[in-house]
Amino acid sequence: MSTFADRVGRVRREMEAQGVDVLLLSVGPDLPYLTGYEAMPLERLTMLVLPRQGEATLVVPRLEAPRVVEQPDVFTTQAWNETDDPIDIVAGLAKGAAVAAIGDHTWARFLVDLLTALPSTTFRRASTVVSPIRSRKDVAEIAALRAAGAAADRVARQLQGGEIPMVGRTEADVSADISRRLLAEGHQRVNFAIVGSGPNGASPHHSASARVLERGDLVVCDFGGRMNGYCSDITRTVALGGAPAEAIEAYAVLREAQRAAVAAAVVGTPCEEVDAVARRIITAGGFGDRFIHRTGHGIGMEEHEDPYIVSGNHLALAPGHAFSVEPGIYTPGQWGMRLEDIVVATSDGPESLNTVDHDLVVLDV
């Protein structure tokens, strides 16, 4: 049985268990996970109609049909022409479904149309039936994550080794430099390259601005991309020439919180407990009110996916769960710091896919 057929079989069992009659997948990773085919994010609808039983159909625009690699044991293809209405086709295939699960990233415009075309169908998120399967990576997926992580590590090592010029350049320049290095190390796509220097580091989702890096800055560098279908994500913070005493003290707390949270990520532990471990240490260190986000997110074909390492997520870690562990401490107007590895839960304990130096590296500038 192909990998795809195996996955579809497991998803169908989940549909059975949850009472979902049909799965409708468009853009986003669930479709390539189950079929190998990635929908183009365009206004022409691509949608897999996967009933709980019976044949699955990939509804695809005629001019994209040549891109489809057939998987006869998983789906047949139905191409639609420029003046056809693909919603009619999907509604016809899904007719009679009481409960449909629709891909989380599907464009709302298509769901709006399906609500009219299938008035007696109730819609749920597809992730409720796909995530329990997709969040547990198999051996090949973990190998892909490991390779992407190693590539990101090589860029982080260049950063920590002083090979990436910093002082006197803008954040945007440094971000572009990191992006080029991710590509040079084997990524096909850069998803983001955050460079938050000095006070900008205190905004966790700051991307990269025209601010010029200066001696004395802490610089949060958080970057990742996609390599052979799987994502990397790493954060290291470096100090340009030196750092304030409070930051050095805070970093020691952060380092310990991150280490302990990774160590806590053993199979069976609830996701929220991993978050709590990091939070308790940072709170005990006196920086609790400056750790303003969850500890992590799942990673795989998407940068952010299940399982989320956040308060309220009671899900127990299982072998194959892959996720970030990335506590941070942010002092508004002054500096920020974050430390992130990707970790896989295994029956032998947590495996960190990022092994590059975890200390606050002070660059000689």
Place this chain on the structure above:
Amino acid sequence: MSTFADRVGRVRREMEAQGVDVLLLSVGPDLPYLTGYEAMPLERLTMLVLPRQGEATLVVPRLEAPRVVEQPDVFTTQAWNETDDPIDIVAGLAKGAAVAAIGDHTWARFLVDLLTALPSTTFRRASTVVSPIRSRKDVAEIAALRAAGAAADRVARQLQGGEIPMVGRTEADVSADISRRLLAEGHQRVNFAIVGSGPNGASPHHSASARVLERGDLVVCDFGGRMNGYCSDITRTVALGGAPAEAIEAYAVLREAQRAAVAAAVVGTPCEEVDAVARRIITAGGFGDRFIHRTGHGIGMEEHEDPYIVSGNHLALAPGHAFSVEPGIYTPGQWGMRLEDIVVATSDGPESLNTVDHDLVVLDV
């Protein structure tokens, strides 16, 4: 009045005319068009709640709030914390709305949640109220499209001038080369760089493969990206050293069809008539069954947006409409060809934003 406040005022008049009570915008270009703020495409919900009357609210994750540039005459910001439920907040703000228009690209997972939270609300596509405004570009937007088009033209000129090595390289290599040149010419992002050589050119949405380009190939190069918020999109077909007689004959038909369709794009003409003009010429030339897609799509902040140049679209062109005119002829297993310019409808007639050589350039290889 700011540009944003002016646009919001016009959208509100459209909401009034169409009986839409509240507009809900998340990822996609409608939000930055009306507020200047672009939502991150992540699992933490960002949503503008814009009632037909009264104050608009941008609901945003706390850790992304520092990215928001306030527009006090357009919206106020409401940040939510990591353990809040943003759907509750949006539902509270939209309470009582009989008809909501939700951003076309909003992730379905959020609409699924809103269907439960707002059970008596009917949902429509936001584009029904925003596109009539956004599809008609103002002077600054046309200037941005013109600049992006000129940058794409410079890359096309390098292609036609033989500056981009072709024979002996893979499509993927040539695609990467074109992408780098788009960036070097001022684009911030490459959206796509299709290189369809030989038989691959017959698949209109072929991207770029490991096929090595050979002497005698026709090569369809269709590329574009985003520059200062607005998109470029151009296609030129080149011949490597020569071309079969039938292809040369077909190209003459294609060239004339594209020229005539551009000339037909005058204010007041229905979009479908521009398509029909190209189609009639290609059909008369004997290639009608090999022109397998619509003639074009609108372009602006998105690569593909209203108005679509397609059979069935009765919309009359108006000043400021910007769109592609890109007929093609595809012979399966042998070759493909496409010729594309971006055109703006103005009261002085159609303005083509791409002016680089429209002939089938035969490269000396």
